[in-house]
Amino acid sequence: MIITLRKGAKQKEIMVVTEKVKGLGYKPHISKGEDITIIGMIGDSAEKYKEVFEAMDVVEHVNEIQKPYKLASREFKRENTVVKVSRNVDIGGKKIHVMAGPCAIESRDLMNDTGKIVKEAGGTILRGGAFKPRSSPYAFQGLGEEGLKYMEEAGEKLHMPTISEAMTVEQVELLSKYCDIIQIGARNMQNYDLLKAAGRQKKPVLLKRGMAATVKELLLSAEYILSQGNYDVILCERGIRTFEDSTRFTMDLNAVPVLKKFSHLPVVLDPSHGIGIREHVGTMAKACIAVGADGIIIEVHPRPEEALSDGPQSLMPEQFRRLMEDLDLVAKAVGRELLD
Ligand code: PEP
Ligand code: MN
Numbered sequence: 001m002i003i004t005l006r007k008g009a010k011q012k013e014i015m016v017v018t019e020k021v022k023g024l025g026y027k028p029h030i031s032k033g034e035d036i037t038i039i040g041m042i043g044d045s046a047e048k049y050k051e052v053f054e055a056m057d058v059v060e061h062v063n064e065i066q067k068p069y070k071l072a073s074r075e076f077k078r079e080n081t082v083v084k085v086s087r088n089v090d091i092g093g094k095k096i097h098v099m100a101g102p103c104a105i106e107s108r109d110l111m112n113d114t115g116k117i118v119k120e121a122g123g124t125i126l127r128g129g130a131f132k133p134r135s136s137p138y139a140f141q142g143l144g145e146e147g148l149k150y151m152e153e154a155g156e157k158l159h160m161p162t163i164s165e166a167m168t169v170e171q172v173e174l175l176s177k178y179c180d181i182i183q184i185g186a187r188n189m190q191n192y193d194l195l196k197a198a199g200r201q202k203k204p205v206l207l208k209r210g211m212a213a214t215v216k217e218l219l220l221s222a223e224y225i226l227s228q229g230n231y232d233v234i235l236c237e238r239g240i241r242t243f244e245d246s247t248r249f250t251m252d253l254n255a256v257p258v259l260k261k262f263s264h265l266p267v268v269l270d271p272s273h274g275i276g277i278r279e280h281v282g283t284m285a286k287a288c289i290a291v292g293a294d295g296i297i298i299e300v301h302p303r304p305e306e307a308l309s310d311g312p313q314s315l316m317p318e319q320f321r322r323l324m325e326d327l328d329l330v331a332k333a334v335g336r337e338l339l340d
Contacts, residue, residue: 001046002076003039003053004060014039020056024049025230027227029071040226042070061296066264069219071226077264083204083232085161087178089124091204091234092266096331096338097165097295099125099181099268100320103310104132105147111154113302114340117317119158121324122339125181126151126160127297131167131185132309140308149180155180163206163297169197186211186238186273189221199228206268206297208236219263235259235267236297239274248276248313251284256291266294276313278304282323288291289330289338296327319321 003017014030014037021028021041029040032075041049053062067073082092091097100118105111105128115126130147132140143150148164155162161180166172167188171194175182181204189210200207205225209218222233237256239249253276259267269291271284281298288296301307301314326337331338 001050001053002039002063002065003041004063005033005037005039005058006060009037009058017053017056017058017148021055024052031077034061039171040071040076044321055076067083067219068216069223069263071231072219072222072263072265074157074262074264081119081231081233081266083234083266085125085204089161089180091268092294094335094337096126096293096327096336097287097326098123098324098338099127099295099297099302101127101151102301102307103272103299103314104129104142105151105164106140106143106308108150108153110302111150112157114300115154115158115160116310117302117320118300119160121317122322122328123298123320123324124160125295126155126158126162127164127299128162129165129309130175131165131171133165133167133185134309145174145178148174154177166194166198169193172197172201176203179203181234183236183280184208189213189218192224194218195221195224199225199230202230202232204232204234205230207217208238208270209240209252209255211239211249213240215258215262216237218255219259222231222263222265223291233265234295235263235265236270237267237274238270239276247280249274251275251287253287253291260292267292267299268295269293270297272297272299272310272313272315278313278315278319281313282319282326285323286326286330289327290334291338292334298323 018028132142165179165183242250269288299314304311304314
């Protein structure tokens with residue numbers, strides 16, 4: 001339920017409403033605009049108190065949120081959310097951000113070299129996995145904390161924010177020390193303890209859609225993070241499982257306009273995992289920008305044939321450079337910016 005206060009409501013009046021919300025056993029979510037304050041009262045059957053708040057002088061109106069995800073819904077917040085990452089990177093504004101780097105952090109040199117390639121081509125965020133969710137237990141599992149140190153170092157040198165995946169609650173804590181964005185992978189989209197842990201810390205979270213999850217389930221998972229007090233959530237479409245087997249996954253581009261309609265949260269797309277074939281990643285990346293992505297995340301490796309993870313879908317440096325120029329053109333065509 002959303003309680004909208006009268007224009008210019010005073011701090012003391014806001015307090016009275018929030019205390020009332022707390023007194024009824026709910027957590028108030030306060031969102032202050034220039035002159036309008038709205039208070040979200042989220043939880044089971046909050047609607048039954050609608051009249052209690054409507055009777056208060058300072059309350060302009062009270063609206064029920066129909067969707068099962070409340071804080072993530074457009075009904076809760078009409079304007080697009082812009083997630084502030086470190087180093088002046090804002091996701092969800094006019095500029096489209098390209099996050100790129102290897103699938104896995106393999107060495108210090110790899111992060112420095114790939115970081116440089118990404119930065120020079122116009123990428124703004126460095127990616128790399130330190131904890132890898134691999135289908136086979138015999139495949140490379142990632143360098144763990146040592147890898148995070150290499151990526152942090154590269155990010156510092158290049159003045160680039162970094163993103164890496166957490167698979168466990170303990171890893172969330174570790175990653176929040178080393179990285180600027182915490183990724184929750186497709187396989188963990190419904191790991192509710194992990195979502196809550198990501199919601200209890202302050203770094204922005206990129207939440208990937210599970211490969212068998214609906215858009216509604218993705219938004220409910222985002223709600224877990226938001227309901228813990230972390231409002232910096234970025235949604236990510238990365239391809240879903242269908243009967244089609246000529247590509248690694250099926251990139252659900254339909255999800256973008258639908259997510260934008262249902263939610264105020266920024267949407268980033270991952271064409272690398274979405275199609276899984278290097279030759280076609282660029283084509284799909286252009287489609288991602290055209291359909292309204294606020295950012296894309298792409299795997300790049302200086303020597304993909306030697307990559308310890310996801311080599312077949314990783315772009316070579318020259319391909320990435322050329323792609324960035326093409327993406328800039330598409331971004332302009334849809335009224336956005338990509339390269340500075
Ligand atoms: C990744 O980004 O390397 C990754 C494992 O992603 P996903 O969770 O989408 O498979
Ligand atoms: Mn990967």
